[in-house]
Amino acid sequence: MTSPLLIRNGVVIDTEPEPAVLGRMDVRIEDGAIAEVGPGLPAVPGAEVIDATERIVLPGFVDTHRHTWQAAIRAVAPDIVFDDYLRRVLGEIAPRYRAEDVHAGNLAGALECLDAGVTTVLDWSHVQFSPGHTEAAVRALHESGIRAVFGYCYGGEPNGLTAETRRVHALLSGAPGLVTMALAALGPEIAGQERALEEWRVAxxxxLPVTAHLGGHSRDSAERELAFLEANGLLATPTTFVHALHYTDDEFKRIAAAGGSASYAPVDEMALGIGYPAAGRARAAGVPASLGADTVVCAPGDMFSLMRAVHLLERGRPGGAGLGFTTRDALRMATIEGAEVLGLADAVGSLRPGKQADLVLLRTDTPGMAAVQDPIGAVVLHADTAAVDTVLVAGRVVKRDGRLLHHDVAAVLAALKESAATVLAA
Known part of the structure; x- marks a missing residue:
């Protein structure tokens, strides 16, 4: 149980139902949850007071699609296209990963998230070559202190998918805490329809919810495999469509009606040549849409870059088609809408009393953030990781005064560099 906290005198941004600047207020936290938001709140006896003067206070960011294990191969292929990513990263480098490399990557990658104000991450983990790899990944997420959804993607012999997924589910169910589970599916667009049937069945x-790369490969594949999912009743299971680029407006409406959601990685989708993000069209059709860093091998790992990218790409659509997309839309995708996509909107993503106290305090006493007129606009267009002063997860302070707590960061990074040297050895 965490100690009570009072965050005092910050400029507070809430995101539910829509992003809004509440003004200069206090946030009271008890038992790891938000108890009250308002001006001049009295301090609870024994509460720690955090002075948020010259700070913006807002919900922690939610990353809905990140291959966290790839932290050790940052910028290994900054200018590749998607086919080269499959060959170089997944075909050549990934098989060299030992369990200890997965642990090093997941721990450092999760701390990278916390350092940048990402308090919840879906770790889409497709490096599960053995039970040892899986246990190392999960252990690192627990150790990091982040709120995580472990997206388990089975990587063993074909006939073991169901049994191993059951085992991993039991492993996570037996260790309650900040780490939960989703099934990260390779079917139907990557590994075929037969695998998809088994993946959705065991989910x-x-x-378990399902998260899968759907709609990002081609128009024909998007149309065909959506029809397959519908015909087999698979969308009765909550499903996140990652890189949902090639759907028509009508198909997005069908996805919305089925309860589906979307995750976009706007930098990767453009840089890898996957396609132009369709976040605006998806949202207009009623599909909750969110943001994910995807992979740091060729893209940044912070939410500020992603918010700016989706804002630019939407507003830059030909003929002014996306000029209705605002900085508030970008912030919503990065917070409460991301929580909706992960099925966690009752727990995180906004400052509603009763929710978990996953919060970020951003500095405004720097040349790049001073004299803020529109705090939401400043968060999306001007802030960067250097502005992240304080981070809380479930009421526990994990970063304070710009420094991560609870970990020997130098040792974590040394292990990451050692892992990089191993997996990249010719």
Whole structure:
């Protein structure tokens, strides 16, 4: 149980139902949850007071699609296209990963998230070559202190998918805490329809949501495999469509009606040549849409870059088609809408009393953030990781005064560099 906290005198931004600047207020936290938001709140006896003067206070960012294990191969292929990513990163480098490399990457990658104000991450983990790899990944997420959804993508022999997924689910169910589970599916667009049937079946059996790369490969594939999912009743299981680029407006409406959601990685989608992000069209059709860093091998790992990218790309659509997209839309995708996509909107993503106290305090006493007129506009267009002063997860302070707590960061990074040297050895 965490100690009570009072965050005092910050400029508070809430995001539910829509992003809004509440003004200069206090946030009271008890038992790891938001108890009250308002001006001049009295301090609870024994509460620690955090002075948020010259700070913006807002919900922590939610990253809905990140291959966290790839932290050790940052910028290994900054100018590749998607086919080269599959060959170089997944075909050549990934098989060299030992369990200890997965641990090093996941721990450092999760701390990278916290350092940048990302308090919740879906770790889409497709480096599960053995039970040892899986246990190392999960252990690192627990150790980091981040709120995580472990997106388990089975990587062993084909006939072991169901049994191993059940085992991993039991492993996570037996260790309650900040780490939960989703099934990261390779079917139907990557590994075929037969695998998809098994993946969605075991997800339904275990009550797990599914996250899958869907709609980012081609127009024909998007149309064909959406019809397959519908015909087999698979969308009864909550499904996140990652890189949902090639759908028509009508198909997005069908996805919305089925309860589906979308995750976009706007930098990667453009840089890898996957396609132009369709976040605006998806949202207009009623599909909750969110943001993910995807991979740091060729893209930044912070939410500020992603918010700026999606804002620019939407507003830059030909003929002014996206000029209705605002900085508030970008911030919503990065917070409460991301929580909706992960099925966590009752727990995180906004400052509603009763929710978990996952919060970020951003500095405004720097040349790049001073004299802020529109705090939401400043968060999306001007802030960067250097502005992240304080971070809380479930009421626990994990970063204070610009420094991560609870970890020997130098040792974590040394292990990451050692791992990089191993996995990149010719």
């Amino acid at each position: 339904a059996e275990l009550g």
